[in-house]
Amino acid sequence: MEIFLGLIIPFIGTTLGAAMVFVMRKNMPSWVEKLLMGFAAGVMIAASVWSLLIPSMEMGAAAGTLEWVPATVGFLSGMAFLLLLDSITPHLHLETDEPEGPRSNLKKTTMMVLAITLHNIPEGMAVGVILAGALGGSAGLTIAGAFALSIGIAIQNFPEGAIVSMPLATAGRSKWKAFWLGTLSGAVEPVAGLITILLTSAVIEIMPYLLSFAAGAMMYVVVEELIPESQNGYHSNIGTVGAGIGFALMMVLDVVLG
Numbered sequence: 001m002e003i004f005l006g007l008i009i010p011f012i013g014t015t016l017g018a019a020m021v022f023v024m025r026k027n028m029p030s031w032v033e034k035l036l037m038g039f040a041a042g043v044m045i046a047a048s049v050w051s052l053l054i055p056s057m058e059m060g061a062a063a064g065t066l067e068w069v070p071a072t073v074g075f076l077s078g079m080a081f082l083l084l085l086d087s088i089t090p091h092l093h094l095e096t097d098e099p100e101g102p103r104s105n106l107k108k109t110t111m112m113v114l115a116i117t118l119h120n121i122p123e124g125m126a127v128g129v130i131l132a133g134a135l136g137g138s139a140g141l142t143i144a145g146a147f148a149l150s151i152g153i154a155i156q157n158f159p160e161g162a163i164v165s166m167p168l169a170t171a172g173r174s175k176w177k178a179f180w181l182g183t184l185s186g187a188v189e190p191v192a193g194l195i196t197i198l199l200t201s202a203v204i205e206i207m208p209y210l211l212s213f214a215a216g217a218m219m220y221v222v223v224e225e226l227i228p229e230s231q232n233g234y235h236s237n238i239g240t241v242g243a244g245i246g247f248a249l250m251m252v253l254d255v256v257l258g
Helices: 002-022 030-062 068-088 108-135 143-170 175-186 188-202 204-231 236-257
Strands: none
Touching: 002 108, 002 143, 002 175, 002 188, 030 068, 030 108, 030 143, 030 204, 030 236, 068 108, 068 204, 108 143, 108 175, 108 188, 108 204, 143 175, 143 236, 175 188, 188 204, 204 236
């Protein structure tokens, strides 16, 4: 039951955000979008540090290795993994008309959903690896900490769901189709989390590396996508404020619930 709840909570956040297409008549104002992008970046940075990298170093030290080795190796490997996915998957970011990745004949809406899907993979991995560690009895990892991360990611997934679905509706898609596409972008999270749990259960000895791997994957998304999109054009200071709020909220959740 803990696994199911931990994996489904972030997906519920995306679904509720996508449902905003039925409530809001117009597209989201630019300053709100930047605030929410910054907020998502802050949540992911805090989660990477407090929920993943610090436990990775603590577990490395407890295992008798240099504490920074698994954290560094895993972190850089996670960034390299997302760089590879980013390079081989055709996708389109929200603020541009220029697709990234290999050339394809996919529609713009499909590539935009793929961009958010790529974004969500490391979040699912992060929840999965902490759940696996907590259930396996790894020191410093608890079910409460896993739920804190799930709740934090769900909060930042809410605006992401809206940011995907609402532009699709204003571009001519039906509200229901926009809703399902927004929801679909978050479906990869529980899948990635479950796969991570299954893999981690077989290699629990390398848990410190897996924690930092998830942190590196999340930080790639922050630096490659969220920060540039929150700082592009007008209202960049609002994006910065959102990042501060998101970081503080995730830090508090991790300390109080973890």
